[in-house]
Amino acid sequence: MRFLIYILFTGFPLLYLQWAQAIPFFDRLPRFELRVEGDRQLQDWLREQLEAQRNSSSVLQSYRDPRDVARYERGTLGKLLRSRGYYNARVRDYVSSGGIDYLVAPGPQTLITSIELEMPQRYREGIGNLPLSPGDPLDAGKVLEGVKVIEKYLGAHACLLDIDVSYQATLIRGEARARLVYRVAPSPEVRLGEVRIEGLTSVNPDFLRGKLQLEPGDCFSRRKLNAAQLRLLRTNLISSANSRVSAPYEGTVDVVFVVVERRHRTVRLGVGYTSDEGAGVTAGWEHRNIFGRGEKVEVESKANPVQQSLQGQLLMPRFFRDRQSFSASAELSSEDRDAYQADAFTLGATVSRKLSKHRTVSVGGELKFSQVQEQGEATEDFSLLSLPLGFKLDTTDNLLDARRGATAALEVRPYADLGQSSTNFVKNTLALTGYITGNNLKFEPTLALRIKAGVISGIDTLDVPADERFYAGGGGSVRGYAYQSLGPRRLIPPASPGGEPTLSDPIGGRALSEISLEGRFRFTDTWSGVLFLDGGNAYEDPPPRFGSSLFWGTGVGVRYITSFAPLRLDIAFPLEKRDDLDDDFQVYVSLGQAF
Template structure:
């Protein structure tokens, strides 16, 4: 039951925490932006008369240097900082074509002011590209022309354009491109010349692979995508080495090219295989499940072609499980994967006890770089007993269908991008009851990091909604209904503590009925906000707000939510952050005795 007396207070606290999370966005860096207490460098201003665009660019570049320069961190005197940054500003001016620019600095009350007189822009007077005549005819140009400003970034971009063009249109043994810019101060101009070093054109002869002991050679050869007779270029070799590493079977790869003979070169790839077996052992604790241990073993090359088998067991106070999975990459197609799983588990929750055995298989296809489709089947044998009810046996056959769009930059610690994942899972009970229902779940996340702000704050958002259709609430097995609350849901509330309840008649005459534990529902709504901060390379922190609820009717709503808030610490490892969170319920329900706080320790971000 939802006590409306707490709603105004909960909304106030949730809005307060959201405001705290949004503060880094509102504190968008202005002139000399610095966070008090945390930033010991003096504030600064950059003045460029009649050129606002250049002024803003110089200010932003100087601010970026302050975040990364180890030299500046060693200065205590503002005059030393000013002298160092004056040199930086002069270099920046030259990179934009201002070769007569002057910078004056002054320090007043510990604040630095830089007055910049950029002078005239030096422009390109003559432009020439020297490359082999046989390939120059189709070259579209370097992106610069006579009369353009001599800007360093655009000049180096021209080198990349030439290298890219030669990789696609020539078979040069070596691609060596450089440039020379001759500045003419008397004319406030420059001559720019790009030069491609002479090199023979060759084709690929024999391709060899060395260093293999357990990995199938033909399997790796297909990953190379290099054939005898192909036009030679270095980018093909780099791409081939990257594909070898992406198999996760190779720890290192090197390509050696023979001396050319009659226009032919042989290539030898020397590889170092990874150790294919791993044993894992871990411990963890949450207020939801209590303490426990997890152990696992995996072999990432069980059949010699990158097939992975993994066995894992988890033993916690509330749940024990044993799971095995076989994953076959490039299943009939390079963009397709097959996985088969088998799991036995025992759960002892407040809402129900469940013993189950599940077997299934899923085929996933990467339709594009960011989009994946999946289809499969699953058979689950379970025995479920709800509070105050007799146990029920189920033989559930399901056919999960899924689509996922993922543009994030890191699976376990995303800082940019977004995900959208939707699963439609029809269930059929093979027993005589004939129960049928469909479970539909949608999860969306988004991440944005503000690199210009100190501590690199990341704003993270997660929205989850679920609907079960086709059967009444109590006809659906209790362990398949939706629940809210817990470390992956609404932090601050116990696991599965939120959702519909039922009245239990009293066995004592004259006494009122009591509320049961949550029975789960056919609708689910959840929303989470996080502000993540990185104080050092190894340590970070989090502020979060979570809201959510489960509903008996399949009509999820984002109005009638319970809210929790809290903070956490992150220890950032090379693999994933270790998280410690403490969450507080913003609406403690006296009738169900909510705890004052919940603690969560695990690997990886909450979402």
Template sequence: MRILSTCLLVAFVLLPLLQAQAVTIPFFSNLPSFTLSVQGDKKLQATLRKELEELRKNSSALESYESPRDIAHYERGNLEKLLRSEGYYDAIVRESVEGREINYQVIPGPRYLIKSLDIIMPADLRAGFPGLPIGVGDPLQADEVLEGVQTITQYLNNNACLLNVDVTYQATVIHQEAAARLEYRVAPSPEVMVGDVQVLGATSVEEDYLRDKLNINPGDCFSRSKLDAAQLRLLRTNLVSNVTSQVSEPYGGIVDINFIVQERNHRTVTLGVGYTSDEGAGVSASWEHRNIFHRGEKLEVSSKVNKVKQSLESKLSIPRFFNDKQRFTGSVGLTGEDVDSYTSRALTLKGLVSRKLSKHRTISAGAELKFSRVDEKVDGAVEGGDPDENYHLLAFPLGFKLNTTDKPLDARRGATTALEVKPYLDLKNNSTSFVKNILQLTAYKTAESARYEPTLALRIKAGAITGAPNLELPADERFYAGGGGSVRGYGYQELGPRLVEIDANGQESLSDAIGGRGLSEVSIEGRFRFSETWGGVLFLDGGNAYENPRPNFSNLFWGAGFGVRYNTSFAPIRFDLAFPLDRRDGVDDHYQVYVSLGQAF
């Protein structure tokens, strides 16, 4: 029964991604259904159908029409525009309405081809031009024509120093021949070099810090695309809210450039609330200063409190730490945790240097010192029988991350690979040393052209601790599974190895989870967008922790459920309801509820 439920849930998650044609659900759409047929061209028919469905999904103008005939008239005009953009200038579109159904009949006619193509630009620039993506004999398609404009513009930006790059085109249609003449023109403009470069308007951010972000220096070849890239880099510092550029009139083949910036408020206060069935209600608060020493250094103080976990942390981030591609992060944190199997209190000092190897790859290395007191609640869970242990752990974390996702809190495409290797040494007891390894993979794929823009999200996590027996490890460093960020449907840290306990009457029972040296987790989600603000989720989670350090994906506990998302400009607010598929009597509840900010992963 559990396997059948799992298969059904996966089928529901994958079905929208596999459908070739989206289906209108009356609850979410009041538009009449439609049929569309194109005489003699099935490929064009599929293209027009896809574009019409996209129009229905995104056009706010359709909301003002109530009559199916008015909708049909509006959509017919759009179909005619689409046909012309594909090169069908003699196409005929007829519509008919029967009740709440619209029928479109399309006679495309001949497709217009390019008869001649000319590029008018200075001869010295034309010499190295590699050519266009279209040519004589190709269909006169709007996308291809515009791509030609972009190709010429990019070539000039990369290979010339023109003060202004202005590329236009003219297409002359010849109806008698079902053909067209296409001509591209580059407007005359002087070639200039960069003179003086200044950043104006900064009040608290040091000007030289911002100037170094420009990557534009006196004597460089002038390029409008370099100006755009420089403005984007300034905005990405998160220190300015607006950037404009001023280019002087040319003098002696030189132009001066001024970047005018408007600083944003560098301080932010945030408050948050959340709720889970296993951890109860929780609150969070943080204060942030993004320019504490006037060169983009960020100081953040944050706190989170619920009945299970409490934390207070201060973190300082320094960009360009001895290198433009390096960042230093130092933090001091106090944490407390009170779970079924242990209670812990800890003070952690940490310093980490991260370096970008490329746009998507980052490595990191650092040192961490953790002073903790861990009180074990499970009899027999500590070597020697003393349930209270003090630890002075020195660690040297090493990390690697590959990240190609588009958004940190609501990714819709891309993937991540994160690996952390963390050797530990107990300074109080030199005989205690171990290495904690964690690997996590995530992937996201969105069918943007399908109705409700379904996203398939996948997460796989594995962990292994080597170097010491399980019960010699601090309880708060062992692996546990279960909870909102792990296996939904089960209580926080309720999955993992358990000891056999014998009561006064000789009856055997299992203890609370004591944690282990191995971890395996897998999650799959189907995410849907019903509107700009509302969405839904179907999910399946599996995971477990093991005494043996080798992860095992064949012995997992499974949970499944659904959720609602309210999309804000910052991140989605999520509400998840999860059910344990491998429910254990007397241990697991019938369901768990999770409310928080951001996707589950």
């Protein structure tokens, strides 16, 4: 069993390549060999560029005759060589039944003899170092990078109405030399006059004007206008924003932002299914501009055979600070699990603050009144006050369908029971995810990894309310095992002398370990597939363990990719099936990736 898991982890990339090569159109293009006379580094770079083009070019995939492929790729090699300054290069191709051989004679590389900047002297002196200097090769990428350097400097230090930077390279072919000239087109220098917003119907105008961060008299900058438009869109209240600049007058220009408001109300209906919980429905309503400054009110209900809830939430962005938000919520919930039955009413509030683009901290308070009954035990009443502290690092590119980046989320949540002084404990959870995608490979495979650990400290396991303990198993944990089916169980004595003792339903634990590995493959723009391996367990006592005590499940899934989030269908199988406890497989249908 452990050997199988090792093979799944270490052999996954090799298995993918073998499967891919077995697909008919994977190797439809003829094999190629490339040789560059006297320059191994250039040879390796050209080979990488050709391989990347073969993985992404639909034109190449449509060719059937190897001679057409060779003609197309010979043109590509010529363009690549010129982009590196090889203007006298020769490319020859030899087509045979074994593939295509390319022989490249690069010739001399064109070098830059001089670089001139045609622009006002006061700008020229502050630009600093360009990516090219006299004596360097005439590299097209670095030439364009020089344009961006000049544009960036002028955008930050000049008040030009228009910034137009161009370049001209004059080749001296017989000497393999070139003169490079950067030019800035003449444009008047202006400052901001009146700044207005048009098109608003319900959003508070003063609130949006504060988002512009533009004041009369400021130095005019197209970059600042673009940044202001982006801030308007990020309020989630505006569907489109465009700026209109007047003709200059007396050294100033007026700017009008023409906006279109989004629809602020949304009704949502959804369905889902899991083998362990059955079919479920969700319904929700939200208003994203309840007070005219982007405040959101959301009401959502969920119902399936084992869980029902009704929740209301108020979210106030830019709470006293631009990068700070406040949320308050109230929830009624009822659960009928194998491990326990619980009815609860919860009130909570949280303040979150973005420390940077990727880092967020939060602090809050929550009061939860609950009635909890474990199987075979009397009902207990709890009045739990908790003060959650959180930190999150998020560099992913998409919240519901990440393809690159990573997250790290840590929450420390102290609990105190207002009615029972002995029920005081601290619940800690840490979740890590990572994503990497091979954009240049067939099916753009994404390797996704999730690791989660949790610890409850301060009291014994059975003194922690059953609905606050850790459980493992289910669609968001270890697929292939029923929801909350993994973890410690109590031994129930036999009902009569000589009988066999039995195990109780899961009782939960004070430690949790989970790990998931997914390979995601995008077949088309709307369909993708997934192979996954999940492992996890809950433990009666800390610390969490990531060794032989984990239970493992594996399976496959399909995703239908919508404009909002993927629709998910997974079928999972337990690799360590327990007699009379586990089914042969589990099915999960929901919205969004598993993690």
